[in-house]
Amino acid sequence: MVPFLTGFPFVPATAEIRRIRLVNNANEPFIVGLSSAIDVLPVTDQSGQNRFFVLEFSTNMLANAPGRLSRYDLPDAAPVVLVSNLLSPTSLSQDPTTGDLFVTEIFPGRITRVHIP
Numbered sequence: 348m349v350p351f352l353t354g355f356p357f358v359p360a361t362a363e364i365r366r367i368r369l370v371n372n373a374n375e376p377f378i379v380g381l382s383s384a385i386d387v388l389p390v391t392d393q394s395g396q397n398r399f400f401v402l403e404f405s406t407n408m409l410a411n412a413p414g415r416l417s418r419y420d421l422p423d424a425a426p427v428v429l430v431s432n433l434l435s436p437t438s439l440s441q442d443p444t445t446g447d448l449f450v451t452e453i454f455p456g457r458i459t460r461v462h463i464p
Contacts, residue, residue, distance in 0.1 A: 348364050348365065348366050348367070348377055348387050348389060348399075349364070349365055349367055349387070350362070350363075350364055350365075350381075350384035350385055350386055350387055350401075350402075351363050351364070351365050351384060352383055352384055352385060352404070353383075356408075356409060357382070357383055357405070357407075357408040357409060359382040359406065359407050360380045360381070360382060361381075361382075362381040362382055362383055362384040362403070363376050363377070363378060363379045363380070363381055363384060364376075364377045364378040364379075364381070364384055364387045364399070364401060364422075365377055377422050378399060378401060378419055378422045378423075381401065381403055382403050382405060382406050382407060382408075383403045383404040383405050383406075383408055383414070384401060384402075384403055385402050385403060385404045385414075385436065385437060385438075386401070386402040386436075386437075386438055386439040387399060387400070387401050387402070387439075388400040388402075388439050388440070388441060388448070390441060396420070398418055398419065398420055399418070399419040399422065400416060400417070400418055400419075400429075400439060400441075400448060401416070401417050401418075401419060401426070402414065402415075402416050402433075402436050402438075402439045402450060403415050403416075403417070403436070404435065404436060404437070405435075406431075413431065413432045413433055413434060414433040414434070414435065414436040415428055415429075415430060415431045415432075415433060416428075416429045416430040416433060416436070416439070416448070416450060416461060417429060429448075429461055429463075430450070430459070430461055433450060433452055433459065434452050434454050434455050435452055435453045435454040435455070436450050436451065436452050436453075436459075437451050437452070437453045438450070438451040439451075441463075445462075446463045447460055447461060447462050447463060448460070448461040448463055449461070
């Protein structure tokens with residue numbers, strides 16, 4: 348899975364996460380309706396359920412809106428917004444021991460820790 352960040356004018360709800368099939372080089376939409384997809388992290392929880400954490404640089408770039416981190420329990424399910432006030436988030440990682448997520452924010456130069464229960 349890879350984020351597909353659209354270009355200017357960054358129309359909200361047109362970015363997506365795409366699934367890439369290396370066997371035949373095919374790709375297809377996986378999670379759609381995003382504003383500025385910048386990273387995706389698939390995680391299998393303790394019960395074996397796959398979840399997808401999606402990072403967006405901004406919810407509306409032309410309006411200077413903040414970015415957000417959302418969780419999708421299914422690709423076509425409604426997202427659960429975990430953090431909605433990220434400033435220029437660029438990358439996402441998970442601590443395998445605690446399960447917490449870490450988001451880098453480029454303009455303020457910080458790493459934000461997000462506790463995942």
